[in-house]
Amino acid sequence: MTQKNRSLTLRDVSEASGVSEMTVSRVLRNRGDVSATTRDKVLTAAKELGYVPNKIAGALASQRVNLVAVIIPSLSNMVFPEVLSGISQVLEDTELQPVVGVTDYLPEKEEKVLYEMLSWRPSGVIIAGLEHTEASRAMLHASGIPVVEIMDTDGEPIDAMVGISHRRAGREMAAEILKAGYKKIAFLGTKMPLDHRARKRFEGFTEVLAKSGVEVVDREFYSGGSALAKGREMTEAVLERSPDVDFIYYSNDMIGAGGLLYLLEKGIDVPGQIGLAGFNGVELLQGLPRQLATMDACRREIGTKAAEIIAARVNDVEKDGQITLAPTISFGDTLRDA
Amino acid sequence: MTQKNRSLTLRDVSEASGVSEMTVSRVLRNRGDVSATTRDKVLTAAKELGYVPNKIAGALASQRVNLVAVIIPSLSNMVFPEVLSGISQVLEDTELQPVVGVTDYLPEKEEKVLYEMLSWRPSGVIIAGLEHTEASRAMLHASGIPVVEIMDTDGEPIDAMVGISHRRAGREMAAEILKAGYKKIAFLGTKMPLDHRARKRFEGFTEVLAKSGVEVVDREFYSGGSALAKGREMTEAVLERSPDVDFIYYSNDMIGAGGLLYLLEKGIDVPGQIGLAGFNGVELLQGLPRQLATMDACRREIGTKAAEIIAARVNDVEKDGQITLAPTISFGDTLRDA
DNA sequence: TATCGGAATGTTACCGCGATCAGTCGCGCC
DNA sequence: GGCGCGACTGATCGCGGTAACATTCCGATA
Numbered sequence: 001m002t003q004k005n006r007s008l009t010l011r012d013v014s015e016a017s018g019v020s021e022m023t024v025s026r027v028l029r030n031r032g033d034v035s036a037t038t039r040d041k042v043l044t045a046a047k048e049l050g051y052v053p054n055k056i057a058g059a060l061a062s063q064r065v066n067l068v069a070v071i072i073p074s075l076s077n078m079v080f081p082e083v084l085s086g087i088s089q090v091l092e093d094t095e096l097q098p099v100v101g102v103t104d105y106l107p108e109k110e111e112k113v114l115y116e117m118l119s120w121r122p123s124g125v126i127i128a129g130l131e132h133t134e135a136s137r138a139m140l141h142a143s144g145i146p147v148v149e150i151m152d153t154d155g156e157p158i159d160a161m162v163g164i165s166h167r168r169a170g171r172e173m174a175a176e177i178l179k180a181g182y183k184k185i186a187f188l189g190t191k192m193p194l195d196h197r198a199r200k201r202f203e204g205f206t207e208v209l210a211k212s213g214v215e216v217v218d219r220e221f222y223s224g225g226s227a228l229a230k231g232r233e234m235t236e237a238v239l240e241r242s243p244d245v246d247f248i249y250y251s252n253d254m255i256g257a258g259g260l261l262y263l264l265e266k267g268i269d270v271p272g273q274i275g276l277a278g279f280n281g282v283e284l285l286q287g288l289p290r291q292l293a294t295m296d297a298c299r300r301e302i303g304t305k306a307a308e309i310i311a312a313r314v315n316d317v318e319k320d321g322q323i324t325l326a327p328t329i330s331f332g333d334t335l336r337d338a
Numbered sequence: 339m340t341q342k343n344r345s346l347t348l349r350d351v352s353e354a355s356g357v358s359e360m361t362v363s364r365v366l367r368n369r370g371d372v373s374a375t376t377r378d379k380v381l382t383a384a385k386e387l388g389y390v391p392n393k394i395a396g397a398l399a400s401q402r403v404n405l406v407a408v409i410i411p412s413l414s415n416m417v418f419p420e421v422l423s424g425i426s427q428v429l430e431d432t433e434l435q436p437v438v439g440v441t442d443y444l445p446e447k448e449e450k451v452l453y454e455m456l457s458w459r460p461s462g463v464i465i466a467g468l469e470h471t472e473a474s475r476a477m478l479h480a481s482g483i484p485v486v487e488i489m490d491t492d493g494e495p496i497d498a499m500v501g502i503s504h505r506r507a508g509r510e511m512a513a514e515i516l517k518a519g520y521k522k523i524a525f526l527g528t529k530m531p532l533d534h535r536a537r538k539r540f541e542g543f544t545e546v547l548a549k550s551g552v553e554v555v556d557r558e559f560y561s562g563g564s565a566l567a568k569g570r571e572m573t574e575a576v577l578e579r580s581p582d583v584d585f586i587y588y589s590n591d592m593i594g595a596g597g598l599l600y601l602l603e604k605g606i607d608v609p610g611q612i613g614l615a616g617f618n619g620v621e622l623l624q625g626l627p628r629q630l631a632t633m634d635a636c637r638r639e640i641g642t643k644a645a646e647i648i649a650a651r652v653n654d655v656e657k658d659g660q661i662t663l664a665p666t667i668s669f670g671d672t673l674r675d676a
Numbered sequence: 677t678a679t680c681g682g683a684a685t686g687t688t689a690c691c692g693c694g695a696t697c698a699g700t701c702g703c704g705c706c
Numbered sequence: 707g708g709c710g711c712g713a714c715t716g717a718t719c720g721c722g723g724t725a726a727c728a729t730t731c732c733g734a735t736a
Contacts, residue, residue, distance in 0.1 A: 010722065019685075020687085021722090025723070033685090034684070034685085038684080052457050053457050055457040056394055057722030060395055062691085062723080063691065063725095076416070081419075084413060116435065119390050119391050121345065121393075226622060227625070228622050258625040265627050286566065288599070289603050359693080360715075360716060360717080361715060370715095371715090372714070396693055396694070399693040399695080401694095
């Protein structure tokens with residue numbers, strides 16, 4: 001209750017309870033044998049003083065830092081909070097704790113964030129994507145701790161990886177669209193230089209179309225702003241430019257939802273006149289007037305699997321480190337189910 | 339490049355560059371005078387080895403931990419990532435770094451998270467809400483570091499606070515609704531026992547209605563699930579139960595959007611037959627067919643102001659610590675502008 | 677009664693770094 | 707030529723804990 005300035009230490013508790021610092025340490029960590037009476041004495045004293053252990057010192061002394069660095073591009077994407085929640089859920093049962101760093105999709109910022117994180121000597125790293133700067137890769141290698149790259153499995157991991165193949169996701173969606181008989185297909189998405197997963201989906205998508213002699217008739221890219229509004233605007237732009245479009249593939253559900261709302265408003269027959277599909281399977285879609293066709297990215301599961309790998313490796317348990325999950329397509333109401 | 343297991347220390351760099359550890363430390367922190375030649379030698383050696391400083395040790399030695407604990411209820415609410423981005427933006431220009439903890443709206447979890455955070459001896463705490471357990475308040479007091487409670491200013495802060503008055507937000511919205519001539523008003527929101535801010539808005543809302551002799555004719559609460567879908571369902575339920583409702587006040591924009599979509603679909607005249615309003619001013623709304631009336635919660639600004647207070651206090655600059663921001667109402671297209 | 681063993685507690689030596697203080701060295705000035 | 711000074715570099719100590727080892731104490735056992 002009484003507090004000056006200087007924060008409490010084990011010594012304070014030890015003096016207050018009349019035992020050695022070591023014993024206090026043992027009590028507070030539930031380690032080693034301590035008699036019930038001294039345990040009580042110590043706990044009472046600690047509580048009375050309001051003592052909070054100093055993990056900085058503890059970590060230095062024990063050479064153990066139970067933190068897992070989680071490095072993701074953004075928090076406003078919804079996708080990542082879901083991954084995070086998968087991670088937290090699994091780590092909750094261990095003594096590990098996630099610490100989040102955000103890169104804003106910028107490789108240099110990723111490098112900086114990674115450096116910061118590693119300087120706290122975490123027990124493991126979970127990082128989004130397979131594309132990193134040379135320096136980042138070097139740091140991860142040199143760190144000597146378990147590294148799980150998540151979201152994407154189209155590439156060579158540094159250590160472990162958990163995700164889906166976005167190329168394949170693009171291919172599968174393309175195949176379904178063709179099967180349903182659509183021919184004039186447009187693609188709307190984010191500006192892709194740094195969004196590798198969107199790029200890979202696009203590549204897979206066009207690859208399959210090409211095999212059938214189909215080419216994307218129009219495309220449009222955005223960055224920033226309200227995704228829902230952007231989806232609306234871009235859809236409008238595309239329809240104006242290419243009125244004969246009969247399918248629009250969106251690189252994420254949010255812009256897809258915007259497009260869907262726009263088309264419904266215009267009284268366009270979906271999926272008769274124009275079919276639509278997005279990507280991610282976000283919860284939001286459930287409230288839309290019509291279910292957007294989409295493909296689930298297994299976000300939560302990616303989080304749990306990644307956390308499980310870290311947890312296992314930290315305990316020196318070997319564990320399969322290359323997990324490719326299979327996203328499932330959901331036709332919803334905007335893609336004719338062939 | 340070569341790495342065994344044991345992580346590098348200042349000593350490794352010092353040996354590699356032929357100077358003392360102290361000098362290496364100075365170089366890496368840009369502190370004190372070091373000749374250009376030794377500086378280069380050291381930097382080269384450090385880079386070659388891939389040395390990453392150990393902040394654990396650094397923090398212990400210097401008694402300075404440049405972390406700011408940010409404790410929020412949820413990451414999936416969109417509101418909080420926005421606050422976070424305000425915080426990050428300001429802290430980016432300082433040497434402070436935010437670290438996020440999530441409480442899931444549970445007081446006990448908040449207590450636990452807070453304890454964890456404080457055990458890292460952060461330089462400051464930014465925590466959502468004014469309601470905390472006794473133990474949490476005690477810890478915050480005892481910590482002796484700057485504490486900023488954010489989001490809400492209806493109550494007594496432990497130290498500093500930045501936010502809006504949710505009571506007043508509720509009152510103002512009620513006043514506008516009455517002014518516009520609506521009479522049969524319903525309220526839809528989250529189950530409130532733990533969402534104090536939603537509760538306060540509701541209290542302010544009913545208070546003003548009561549003064550005009552109006553009572554909420556119907557209400558409905560939800561928890562979990564897709565907010566958009568819930569908004570839809572609840573709106574349907576209310577209309578069925580109380581067909582004469584002429585206004586619905588939603589405790590957040592997401593369910594409001596769900597309701598709006600539902601009503602438009604049913605061909606109901608909004609805002610003629612039924613008016614709608616939400617709360618938060620989320621970006622999402624911009625993509626809707628019609629702009630939902632809402633009230634901006636100043637989320638980003640709350641983040642920046644809170645971070646500024648922490649930054650100032652950390653540098654022993656006194657700074658006004660009780661900031662009440664004024665949310666602005668936006669009528670959109672769903673509330674007759676009287 | 678002397679010996680032994682385990683439970684309970686204490687002592688010592690760091691962990692990796694930074695604050696502090698103590699040099700060393702070359703140079704200009706009186 | 708001696709002195710002082712500033713620029714640079716190094717040695718020592720301790721931050722607050724924990725690991726590992728040492729010690730004490732007590733009852734059980736031979």
